Amino acid sequence: xxxxxxxxxxxxxxxxxxxxxxxxxxxxxxxxxxxxxxxxxxxxxxxxxxxxxxxxxxxxxxxxxxxxxxxxxxxxxxxxxxxxxxxxxxxxxxxxxxxxxxxxxxxxxxxxxxxxxxxxxxxxxxxxxxxxxxxxxxxxxxxxxxxxxxxxxxxxxxxxxxxxxxxxxxxxxxxxxxxxxxxxxxxxxxxxxxxxxxxxxxxxxxxxxxxxxxxxxxxxxxxxxxxxxxxxxxxxxxxxxxxxxxxxxxxxxxxxxxxxxxxxxxxxxxxxxxxxxxxxxxxxxxxxxxxxxxxxxxxxxxxxxxxxxxxxxxxxxxxxxxxxxxxxxxxxxxxxxxxxxxxxxxxxxxxxxxxxxxxxxxxxxxxxxxxxxxxxxxxxxxxxxxxxxxxxxxxxxxxxxxxxxxxxxxxxxxxxxxxxxxxxxxxxxxxxxxxxxxxxxxxx
Ligand SMILES: Cc1ncc(COP(=O)(O)O)c(C=O)c1O
Ligand SMILES: N[C@@H](CCCC[NH3+])C(=O)O
Numbered sequence: 001x002x003x004x005x006x007x008x009x010x011x012x013x014x015x016x017x018x019x020x021x022x023x024x025x026x027x028x029x030x031x032x033x034x035x036x037x038x039x040x041x042x043x044x045x046x047x048x049x050x051x052x053x054x055x056x057x058x059x060x061x062x063x064x065x066x067x068x069x070x071x072x073x074x075x076x077x078x079x080x081x082x083x084x085x086x087x088x089x090x091x092x093x094x095x096x097x098x099x100x101x102x103x104x105x106x107x108x109x110x111x112x113x114x115x116x117x118x119x120x121x122x123x124x125x126x127x128x129x130x131x132x133x134x135x136x137x138x139x140x141x142x143x144x145x146x147x148x149x150x151x152x153x154x155x156x157x158x159x160x161x162x163x164x165x166x167x168x169x170x171x172x173x174x175x176x177x178x179x180x181x182x183x184x185x186x187x188x189x190x191x192x193x194x195x196x197x198x199x200x201x202x203x204x205x206x207x208x209x210x211x212x213x214x215x216x217x218x219x220x221x222x223x224x225x226x227x228x229x230x231x232x233x234x235x236x237x238x239x240x241x242x243x244x245x246x247x248x249x250x251x252x253x254x255x256x257x258x259x260x261x262x263x264x265x266x267x268x269x270x271x272x273x274x275x276x277x278x279x280x281x282x283x284x285x286x287x288x289x290x291x292x293x294x295x296x297x298x299x300x301x302x303x304x305x306x307x308x309x310x311x312x313x314x315x316x317x318x319x320x321x322x323x324x325x326x327x328x329x330x331x332x333x334x335x336x337x338x339x340x341x342x343x344x345x346x347x348x349x350x351x352x353x354x355x356x357x358x359x360x361x362x363x364x365x366x367x368x369x370x371x372x373x374x375x376x377x378x379x380x381x382x383x384x385x386x387x388x389x390x391x392x393x394x395x396x397x398x399x400x401x402x403x404x405x406x407x408x409x410x411x412x413x414x415x416x417x418x419x420x421x422x423x424x425x426x427x428x429x430x431x432x433x434x435x436x437x438x439x440x441x442x443x444x
Contacts, residue, residue, distance in 0.1 A: 056421025058312035081305030091115035179224030188223030222260025313399020336370025
């Protein structure tokens with residue numbers, strides 16, 4: 001295959017070494033990619049591709065980086081955002097580490113229950129909670145609803161009254177700050193659908209405070225995802241604290257702050273802040289505010305998703321064909337946009353590397369594309385890769401919003417998932433079969 005002229009858009013070599021994490025390393029000669037001590041090529045041979053593989057140690061380390069950043073500073077619960085990766089074995093691992101959970105649907109609540117976690121440690125966000133979802137959550141004893149509209153507050157009150165079960169509520173406020181991230185994953189601007197405006201919040205709190213079946217628990221604010229700059233967190237916190245002062249003058253006292261998730265990860269060359277860079281400073285600001293206004297320090301929670309699991313996972317995919325059209329080379333692989341939606345949806349960058357680095361193997365510049373019938377079905381563009389048909393590639397930083405955003409488009413089954421943890425290789429989700437896909441449409 002003729003190598004293309006390299007230009008500045010070409011990603012030289014297969015992988016930005018910085019995207020390889022502590023538990024994802026090339027070992028041996030020839031260099032083979034490993035997660036902890038498991039050889040990924042052997043896993044691809046044993047379990048087939050496409051295959052998601054996660055490092056339990058990486059997930060634990062990432063979770064502990066949050067827990068340690070807050071240790072001794074305040075009463076803090078880290079509520080892992082289930083939408084990032086909702087495999088029940090990963091949820092169990094995190095529950096065992098002490099995580100609470102941020103959920104957005106009855107399905108996510110059912111998953112944490114299946115994982116053996118306590119619903120009381122779950123906060124339920126989302127702009128469109130149905131009566132059925134609210135009923136289920138109250139019956140299961142969900143910790144708190146993060147309420148996103150006045151209408152939703154009324155609905156929760158009605159359901160709670162009907163069931164005779166008081167509901168704990170926090171308002172998710174929209175602070176109208178720019179999280180400086182991709183517009184599709186910014187959530188804290190007034191043009192976004194999320195949260196209640198600062199202007200409306202006092203009225204909704206007053207309603208909740210007066211209702212016999214609502215218990216005002218706290219305030220919640222999540223401004224967006226893949227944040228690489230910490231300053232929007234501080235802007236949002238300033239606005240939240242100002243609102244709390246205003247509410248206090250109405251006799252509404254808030255004792256819990258949920259500051260959301262959103263800390264980014266390195267996909268290519270980003271330098272996102274670490275929890276230890278951000279959380280202690282946020283906590284210090286809250287402590288200072290509480291001391292100045294003569295209040296007790298509130299309890300806190302954070303809702304990280306991507307930064308817990310993103311760099312703990314890779315997607316393994318086999319090269320089926322190398323193809324050349326005009327002046328473009330394609331590496332056609334067996335994973336596609338239905339397995340990893342992020343490139344098609346956000347033009348997101350993911351590092352790519354062959355699992356085995358063979359010296360002297362000729363390289364060329366490829367677009368790595370899947371078999372789905374869409375021109376947008378690409379996983380990586382303009383990458384210099386030394387590959388041949390049959391080789392297996394790792395798509396890096398695929399642990400968050402990978403499998404959870406997967407679909408059956410083109411009637412493709414979802415990939416299998418493997419967790420490497422404490423020296424063991426565990427299949428944590430079977431590959432979806434054609435029969436699995438047909439089940440909901442047959443024998444009706
Ligand atoms: C309400 C809420 N909390 C937490 C998260 C987790 O965000 P991230 O994965 O960026 O940490 C999200 C997703 O952006 C969210 O919508
Ligand atoms: N799906 C997004 C993140 C969305 C965050 C949810 N509010 C991504 O893949 O980056």
